[in-house]
Amino acid sequence: MTEATGPTETLTAVAQALERIGRLDPGLGAFIEVWPAEALAREPAARHLPLRGLPFAVKGPAGIRSYAARRLIAAGGVPVGATSVPGPGTYWQTWGQGPHGRTVNPWRADRTPGGSSAGSAVAVAAGMVELATGSDGAGSVRVPAAWCGVFGLKTTNGLLPSPDRTGLASAGVLARSAAGAEPFLRHVLEGYEEPAAPPLPLPAVYSEDLGYADVDPEVAAVVRAAVDRLVASGTVRLVEHGCELLDPAGAWQAVRGGAPGTPEAVAVRRANDDRLAALFAAVPLLLTPATPNRPHGHEGPGELYSTALTWAFNLSGHPAASLPAGFTGDGCPVGLQLVAARGTDARLLATARAVEGALPPVRR
Missing domain, CATH: 3.90.1300.10 (Amidase signature (AS) domain)
Structure with a gap:
């Protein structure tokens, strides 16, 4: 006797991501915007590109216009929504703020997820997406990655375009693992060549x-x-x-x-x-x-x-x-x-x- 097929097993990758966002995000507050119609419309054509319709999230309201997001879309990634960041006037606070209220840590709701890439870290940690963009000017990728139990990478400053005029902030990525972050570097970084596994120890x-x-x-x-x-x-x-x-x-x-x-x-x-x-x-x-x-x-x-x-x-x-x-x-x-x-x-x-x-x- 075969095991019954779960309801999400017949869904496409983008539809599965949207289903999880709809089910989990009201309690977590990771997203400030979700784009179901646009994402589902993009997916058929994206499946023929290298990322094959990989659903991903972007950091904040301007994230969809970032260099990294544009490169991921060109490679066949499908943006499903924009994630939360701290609200105005909260320069020292590391939680995000969205339509469902403040963003909470998926491991302990009474704690912050870190920030400012707060919603990106939560969305990845809760499995709503496998990958999310971030930016890091003081630890804004690494702190939420640490506190949400996911992988986060801040790239070399100046390696990728950044709107930060001070030069402190650089583009980054959050993923379930270092392996899961590899598509980001592969498709966002010009001239990327996958290195050989390093000799141990x-x-x-x-x-x-x-x-x-x-x-x-x-x-x-x-x-x-x-x-x-x-x-x-x-x-x-x-x-x-x-x-x-x-x-x-x-x-x-x-x-x-x-x-x-x-x-x-x-x-x-x-x-x-x-x-x-x-x-x-x-x-x-x-x-x-x-x-x-x-x-x-x-x-x-x-x-x-x-x-x-x-x-x-x-x-x-x-x-x-x-x-x-x-x-x-x-x-x-x-x-x-x-x-x-x-x-x-x-x-x-x-x-x-x-x-x-x-x-x-x-x-x-």
């Missing part, structure tokens, strides 16, 4: 705090356990090499505020660039926690910067990714950040695939 430096951050001990323990697992599996070989950076908070804020030439900003960027250049001359990979804290409540993070471990690499321009490392005791996902030399985005993605293959998969 990968030489890497691990830094819990980058020399300045105050990290939640349980978050640090989860990430350290993941790193130890990578070492035990022969995936990573830790190298004794310091990574003591200067706290980039003031420099980042100066650049964002339009004053990149202040003495503090210039000195911090120069010092950190020199230290990172020395590190990546010695090893190809830096490992850190993605965030210093676990997801906070919807009232906000207080005085703590959730971006403390991410925004250094928006200043320096290095590509960086977050992948699931495990969970804290209260059920919150924790992210492991991988950082590589500038311009090695494809190699970083291949490295992330090797790393995630040695870690336990995250249940949906």
Whole structure:
């Protein structure tokens, strides 16, 4: 006797995505707009292109006009909706806001999903789409990826067109896994060539705090356990090499505020660039926690910067990714950040695939 066919098994990929959005999004608030008619109309022609009608989401109301979205559509991707971002006047808050209310973390509704690519991370984590675009100016892809238990990649600054005049923000992608993010680089990045799997073990430096951050001990323990697992599996070989950076908070804020030439900003960027250049001359990979804290409540993070471990690499321009490392005791996902030399985005993605293959998969 054969098992009965479920109602979604006869639906196309786009129809399945729309069905899940309609069923799940009222409780999660990941989308600000959904485009069922347009998506279903695009799908038949898209099936004959390389992405074969892959449904994806775009970040925010302007996401459909982004370079990445246009490239994905040209390759046969089908945009199904725009995801939530923080509302006006909430510069420090990392939740999104949509017609169903605020965006909630799919693992714990009383916690934020992170941001500003909040809805993109939630849509991927809940399986509403397999891939979503994002942008990252301080950690806006990596923080929600970490807190929603998905993969998130910030590309090398300047590698892809960005409307951010400060140069801090770069395009990114959120997906269920590093493998799931590969179509983004393949079809968005000009001249992309899939790299060979990296030889193992990968030489890497691990830094819990980058020399300045105050990290939640349980978050640090989860990430350290993941790193130890990578070492035990022969995936990573830790190298004794310091990574003591200067706290980039003031420099980042100066650049964002339009004053990149202040003495503090210039000195911090120069010092950190020199230290990172020395590190990546010695090893190809830096490992850190993605965030210093676990997801906070919807009232906000207080005085703590959730971006403390991410925004250094928006200043320096290095590509960086977050992948699931495990969970804290209260059920919150924790992210492991991988950082590589500038311009090695494809190699970083291949490295992330090797790393995630040695870690336990995250249940949906």
